[in-house]
Amino acid sequence: MRKLSWWTGPRAITQEVRHRRISWLELLSDLVYVIIIHQLTTGVIDDLSWSRLGIFILLFLVFFRNWVSMVQYFDRHGDESLRTMTFTLLHIIAITVVAIYIPDVYAGHLTPFLGAYFVNQGLLTYIWLSTGIYDVGHRPAAFTYNIAHDVGLVVIVAGLLMPSLQGQITSLVVWVMIDMVTDLLMIPIEDREHRMRHLDYAISSSLIERYGQFTMIILGEALATLVELSHEHLTWAFLLSLLDIICIWGIYYTSMDNLNIQIRRYADTLKYAYFNLLIIMSLFLHVLFVSRLLEANTSLNRLGLVVSILMLVGLLYGFNVFLNHNFSRDLQRVFGWTDAAATLLVISWLVVNPHWFQPLIIVTLFVLTITKLMWQERRRELPTE
Structure with a gap:
């Protein structure tokens, strides 16, 4: 146990705090x-x-x-x-x-x-x-x-x-x-x-929580921006945008649930950090283009929304394949096929009538979210490899 004084140096890296909670x-x-x-x-x-x-x-x-x-x-x-x-x-x-x-x-x-x-x-x-x-x-x-x-x-x-x-x-x-x-x-x-110094590598639960908390900040900004852009009027476009954010939330958190991350070297910690950077950036871009789509249904905004979805789904799948030891080969196949089918559908909606673009995107994201939720309990039961 480390004895603290009023003014002391930083905690040494050898003084590990197990089960540390966010302060x-x-x-x-x-x-x-x-x-x-x-x-x-x-x-x-x-x-x-x-x-x-x-x-x-x-x-x-x-x-x-x-x-x-x-x-x-x-x-x-x-x-x-x-x-x-x-x-x-x-x-x-x-x-x-x-x-x-x-x-x-x-x-x-x-x-x-x-x-x-x-x-x-x-x-x-x-x-x-x-x-x-x-x-x-x-x-x-x-x-x-x-x-x-x-x-x-x-x-x-x-x-x-x-x-x-x-x-x-x-x-x-x-x-x-x-x-x-x-x-x-x-x-x-x-x-x-x-x-x-005989130190072990580990991704602490508090670190995982901090990344999750930053994601909540991004999604919170999405809700705040949508409300601000609604101009005090409840519209069909606002409801669709709100459903979009809810589906994205479901896809993210079902993909990040039941993690078993084993770190053997420093490069693995960087892999974890940079996957999170790209995932959060894709979420932020998605928030941006959902908000923009509420203002104007332009080809640039539709393309940006599709690209952000492709980035997010692909990065979440890659994160689980390369870092999550609870992501078995069976789950890799199931999620691989469902993610691939969803992304192909999302791309195909770019060529439909612009008025149908966002509803079709919502339906696709909703089905993908439900599929991941259905497999969530199954994921807990499957043995790791």
């Missing part, structure tokens, strides 16, 4: 992302173009990776000390300030955003650096991570000094790439540390 501090931290998700959505809901869609995806990656960084810190090093609370609250303040400037990014003014993000990322970099300062055995991993992110901070500063909008956007893209490439650099270092 109130983490819930507060996630609450900020309700605002961020809303800001990202409103920036493209009224005026969608390819350039704005690109900015939307870029900003999503920037903020989601920021969220993942704090989630991983809590999972591996978080505790109930005053120090953890202080730095978490500072991060909440910093990322909230960054969110203020999201509309400026859509308007083509990145300088305030980059300045605020530099402060936020500098704080995160120190938080992770401190894990190596207080835990000598963790220094190779902590310092490698921070050297890479120091380079990223230099890139952000370079973006601040660039006069052109394209140069500033490029600096943000490079930052995201550095952040992701760092994950690959950490693979041999993390594996070496786990061998030397």
Whole structure:
């Protein structure tokens, strides 16, 4: 048992907390992302173009990776000390300030955003650096991570000094790439540390809950946006959009139920993290195009909705095949055939009369949801392989 003081270093990676529950501090931290998700959505809901869609995806990656960084810190090093609370609250303040400037990014003014993000990322970099300062055995991993992110901070500063909008956007893209490439650099270092310190890899229940909670934020934003776009009128299009979100919720949670994830190396943890990133991004894109379809039944909005469904169904199936040990070969065959049939139907609805497009999509998603629900109990009973 670790003895806490008012001000202490981060929890060492060797001091595992079994059956850790999400703290109130983490819930507060996630609450900020309700605002961020809303800001990202409103920036493209009224005026969608390819350039704005690109900015939307870029900003999503920037903020989601920021969220993942704090989630991983809590999972591996978080505790109930005053120090953890202080730095978490500072991060909440910093990322909230960054969110203020999201509309400026859509308007083509990145300088305030980059300045605020530099402060936020500098704080995160120190938080992770401190894990190596207080835990000598963790220094190779902590310092490698921070050297890479120091380079990223230099890139952000370079973006601040660039006069052109394209140069500033490029600096943000490079930052995201550095952040992701760092994950690959950490693979041999993390594996070496786990061998030397006899540590086990695991995906904690609290980590799974945090990802599920972020998904709920996305779906909550969908409901809020649909209500806002209804303009105080109950319409057939609103009801269809609401049913769409409910079906997507059912497909997601039936696919993510009864997980048995076994992690043997650091690359497996990255596989889990990046599957979740892509799944949540596809959900967010789906929310965007469902909302857009409520406003205008255009070919672009219909195509975007179909692509988001294909992404979501495919990624959820891949997640279970590659990571869930409770997903037996029988289930792989059953879900493979049902998912394939559903996606082919979804694609075929692009060529029907636009007025029938959304009802047919809803029927397809509803049948797929019911099929997955029917197999849910069967999934629990089938032996693992």
